[in-house]
Amino acid sequence: MLSLLSEPVGLSHYLIVGAVMFVSGAVCMATKRNALGVLMGIELVLNGANVNFVAFGSDFLARNPNYGIGLDGHVIALFVIVLAAAEAAVALAIVLNFYNNHATIDVDKADELKG
Amino acid sequence: MNLLELFTDLLGNTESSLRLFLPELILCGTILVLLALRIFSGLDKIPSWIVALAGSGLALYYAAPWVLLEGTVKSQEIFTGMLLYDGVTVFFRGLLLFFAILFILLTRVTELVQSEDDADIATLVLGATLGMCLMASANHLLMIFMAVEMASVPSYVMAGMLKSRRRSSEAALKYSVYGAGTAGVMLYGISLIAGVVGSCHLPTIAASLADPSLASQLPTMPLVLGGLMLAVGLAFKLSAVPFHFWCPDVFEGAPAEVGGFLSVASKAAAMALLVRVAVGFAAPAGGGVDVASSEPIVAPVVATAAFASQVEGAVTLTAADTAAEPDGLLGSVRYFIVVLIALVSAITCTFGNLAAYGQTNIKRLLAYSTIAHAGYMMMPVAAAIHILGEAAAGYSAAAGDAVASVLLYTAIYLFMNLGAFAIVAILRNNVGSEEIRDYAGLVQTSPGLVICFALILFSLIGLPPLAGFVGKYAIFYALVEGNLISLLIVGGLNTAVSLFFYLRVIKVMTIDPPPEDRGPVSLSLISLPGIYVTLITAPVLLLIIQWDGLVRMAQAACRALVQ
Numbered sequence: 180m181l182s183l184l185s186e187p188v189g190l191s192h193y194l195i196v197g198a199v200m201f202v203s204g205a206v207c208m209a210t211k212r213n214a215l216g217v218l219m220g221i222e223l224v225l226n227g228a229n230v231n232f233v234a235f236g237s238d239f240l241a242r243n244p245n246y247g248i249g250l251d252g253h254v255i256a257l258f259v260i261v262l263a264a265a266e267a268a269v270a271l272a273i274v275l276n277f278y279n280n281h282a283t284i285d286v287d288k289a290d291e292l293k294g
Numbered sequence: 295m296n297l298l299e300l301f302t303d304l305l306g307n308t309e310s311s312l313r314l315f316l317p318e319l320i321l322c323g324t325i326l327v328l329l330a331l332r333i334f335s336g337l338d339k340i341p342s343w344i345v346a347l348a349g350s351g352l353a354l355y356y357a358a359p360w361v362l363l364e365g366t367v368k369s370q371e372i373f374t375g376m377l378l379y380d381g382v383t384v385f386f387r388g389l390l391l392f393f394a395i396l397f398i399l400l401t402r403v404t405e406l407v408q409s410e411d412d413a414d415i416a417t418l419v420l421g422a423t424l425g426m427c428l429m430a431s432a433n434h435l436l437m438i439f440m441a442v443e444m445a446s447v448p449s450y451v452m453a454g455m456l457k458s459r460r461r462s463s464e465a466a467l468k469y470s471v472y473g474a475g476t477a478g479v480m481l482y483g484i485s486l487i488a489g490v491v492g493s494c495h496l497p498t499i500a501a502s503l504a505d506p507s508l509a510s511q512l513p514t515m516p517l518v519l520g521g522l523m524l525a526v527g528l529a530f531k532l533s534a535v536p537f538h539f540w541c542p543d544v545f546e547g548a549p550a551e552v553g554g555f556l557s558v559a560s561k562a563a564a565m566a567l568l569v570r571v572a573v574g575f576a577a578p579a580g581g582g583v584d585v586a587s588s589e590p591i592v593a594p595v596v597a598t599a600a601f602a603s604q605v606e607g608a609v610t611l612t613a614a615d616t617a618a619e620p621d622g623l624l625g626s627v628r629y630f631i632v633v634l635i636a637l638v639s640a641i642t643c644t645f646g647n648l649a650a651y652g653q654t655n656i657k658r659l660l661a662y663s664t665i666a667h668a669g670y671m672m673m674p675v676a677a678a679i680h681i682l683g684e685a686a687a688g689y690s691a692a693a694g695d696a697v698a699s700v701l702l703y704t705a706i707y708l709f710m711n712l713g714a715f716a717i718v719a720i721l722r723n724n725v726g727s728e729e730i731r732d733y734a735g736l737v738q739t740s741p742g743l744v745i746c747f748a749l750i751l752f753s754l755i756g757l758p759p760l761a762g763f764v765g766k767y768a769i770f771y772a773l774v775e776g777n778l779i780s781l782l783i784v785g786g787l788n789t790a791v792s793l794f795f796y797l798r799v800i801k802v803m804t805i806d807p808p809p810e811d812r813g814p815v816s817l818s819l820i821s822l823p824g825i826y827v828t829l830i831t832a833p834v835l836l837l838i839i840q841w842d843g844l845v846r847m848a849q850a851a852c853r854a855l856v857q
Contacts, residue, residue, distance in 0.1 A: 205479070
């Protein structure tokens with residue numbers, strides 16, 4: 180662990196940032212009661228993965244240049260940004276519709292369907 | 295390579311790819327036409343469902359699944375390896391487009407939407423079908439994620455189609471939150487796999503995993519973690535335990551027609567993707583056949599989470615121990631996939647059938663039945679990978695046949711479940727309820743519909759001589775071939791268990807007296823809904839006479855899957 184602090188910034192540091200974002204997002208999804216908070220958690224998870232992709236795709240960080248994903252990583256990151264926006268738009272519309280019918284966006288109140 | 299070469303290469307590749315991509319292009323075009331028609335006054339009088347029907351019909355014509363009857367389709371990568379065009383692609387694309395046509399007709403027959411929402415549902419159905427076609431042909435980790443999202447996002451909206459219903463909006467919220475969450479987890483898993491192996495292209499990944507010189511360099515822990523996270527996304531689409539929570543809630547809240555769409559099309563596409571991923575990782579092209587795993591794998595039957603974690607731990611250990619094998623990590627990867635799929639399918643199947651018992655709502659019952667059937671359909675995939683891991687070169691045909699049983703079951707399942715949900719939707723329009731007890735005594739006033747429903751339910755159990763029997767037989771035969779006897783026992787026991795809750799529905803409809811407060815419900819088979827139901831039920835009843843064609847198509851589709 181200490182070596183991470185002393186060595187130059189490399190792939191591992193980026194992966195740790197990505198992992199922290201992923202875990203924060205997952206915790207946020209699991210604990211938030213507000214539907215918008217859950218959606219924010221989803222954004223964090225997607226962007227945590229995106230940090231990974233960009234880091235793995237970078238030629239400057241790769242352990243072994245022959246086994247890097249290169250440009251693929253950057254392209255995937257771009258696609259994910261677009262998809263995350265589309266998904267957020269749809270999810271927000273659904274949350275708005277839920278609010279219209281229930282007058283709340285507390286996900287714990289979504290409990291009419293069970294069994 | 296200079297710029298000119300690059301340019302001509304790209305043009306040539308794109309041109310030849312576009313030709314094989316024509317059905318999807320037609321779907322895209324139809325969606326654009328549907329959206330544009332509403333802009334211009336005058337043109338907005340054209341009914342959207344006719345345009346959608348014409349578009350999907352044309353796409354089906356160009357997808358041409360019937361070429362499988364004449365022989366195998368040459369497997370080739372299109373769009374520089376992003377997609378794979380082979381028999382499985384052709385089969386599933388045909389199936390999905392055919393289902394889209396039937397579904398659009400169903401929304402007309404049951405009058406799901408008012409005329410101003412007509413274009414919305416047509417656009418969403420075609421958009422989801424487009425994503426599902428891509429799921430069936432994905433050959434790249436990016437395409438896997440994109441296709442799953444393209445199929446999911448329109449489905450979220452469809453679940454909330456009836457905007458003013460409380461339950462419908464709750465179903466859409468649950469579906470979109472669960473779906474987006476699992477998609478995020480899947481993307482993180484994909485990033486780990488891609489980064490560790492150093493490629494996003496499935497055949498390249500398989501080759502790297504099979505490369506003995508690389509085996510010691512690849513860190514196993516992130517690979518296992520990535521594999522499990524990818525499995526989370528797949529399990530959500532398949533509604534496999536433990537990611538099945540959304541399924542009953544969404545099916546109950548969404549209109550029955552949409553339930554049918556999610557139950558058939560979404561499941562078929564997810565099965566195709568599971569086949570793509572499992573075979574993609576475990577079967578590198580042209581080699582890596584004889585793996586030194588001598589112990590036959592006994593698929594664990596114990597359905598406890600604690601046991602699952604033990605197995606995962608064991609797999610990690612095995613992966614570390616066998617890193618020095620001549621086939622690289624391939625043996626461990628296969629073992630991992632077989633154990634994971636076998637375990638999940640056994641639990642899914644058992645859970646679905648047991649949970650269906652206490653249900654009083656027919657849509658919830660069908661949701662649990664869908665979960666159980668996802669379990670049955672996953673079993674042969676485990677068998678196929680097991681055959682690959684166990685045997686020498688000659689056995690790859692057996693692995694292909696095991697996958698073919700999945701295709702066969704999916705095709706039969708299309709008719710069974712679409713029929714069931716169509717009848718539920720028609721009864722909703724006439725009885726005004728979706729509770730099973732309100733179906734009591736229906737046989738007295740509308741015997742034709744009840745007979746059709748009974749046939750479909752018997753077929754879902756898998757009783758001969760109905761179509762479901764052919765599918766179950768093919769699946770269990772694949773399990774015998776794959777030497778996964780414990781899975782076979784689980785499947786057999788589950789079939790027996792499932793008998794009772796399906797029969798309960800039939801008993802309520804036929805033996806119980808009709809409730810006093812319900813008006814007379816008489817639905818003749820000669821009416822429009824009746825004719826639709828009859829046409830969907832007919833293949834369930836008649837497939838046993840001539841099932842050779844379908845089997846040949848499924849086997850031709852899978853012949854080139856594993857070389």
